[in-house]
Amino acid sequence: MALSREEREQFLAEPHIAALAVDAEGGRAPLTVPIWYQYEAGGDAWIMTGLDSRKNKLIQAAGRFSLLVDRLEPTIRYVSVEGPVVETAPGTIELLREMSARYLPAEKVDGYVDFAWKNHGEQVVVRMRPERWVSSDLGQV
Incomplete structure (x- = not known):
């Protein structure tokens, strides 16, 4: 059963690991990778x-990407959202x-942020405006 707008936005706002997919070059299949993401209902991901x-x-070449999040319990539920890139900006330590x-226990955040900021190279934040949604809860009757 498809989720309502409120249900799908609430589900996407939870801290799931997303599968990001973006069109690839040269006739290859889309690049699909796990990624952390941020979303607040009604906003941009x-x-x-x-x-x-x-x-x-x-992402910059395609101008859009999609995110898919899911869970298995208490029922199988998923939300897929796709849309255009609306902004790309330098990453900041505050956003990191x-x-x-969102994803780590509070006691691990400072250590991870320090390590990532020093070792992961220059970062960018890419914002996507949700345009097309596909969702379902396969356990609802």
């Missing part, structure tokens, strides 16, 4: 990735901290 990463280069706090 955003990711942080390396400026020089293949992922960022493909926000993203890290």
Whole structure:
């Protein structure tokens, strides 16, 4: 059963690991990789990735990407959202901290942020405006 707008936005706002997919070059299948993301109901979804990463280069070339999040319990539920890139901006330590706090226990955030900021290279934030949604809860009757 498809989720209502409120249900799908609430589900996407939870801290799931997303599968990001973006069109690839040269007749290859889409690049699909796991990624942390941030989303608040009614807003844009955003990711942080390396400026020089293949992922960022493909996103910039395609001008859009999709995210798929799912869970298995208590029922199988998923939300897929796709849309255009509406902004690309330099990553900041504050945004890295926000993203890290979404996924890591509080006591691990500072250590991870320090390590990532020093070792992961220049980062960018890519914002996507959700345009097309596909969702379902396969356990609802």
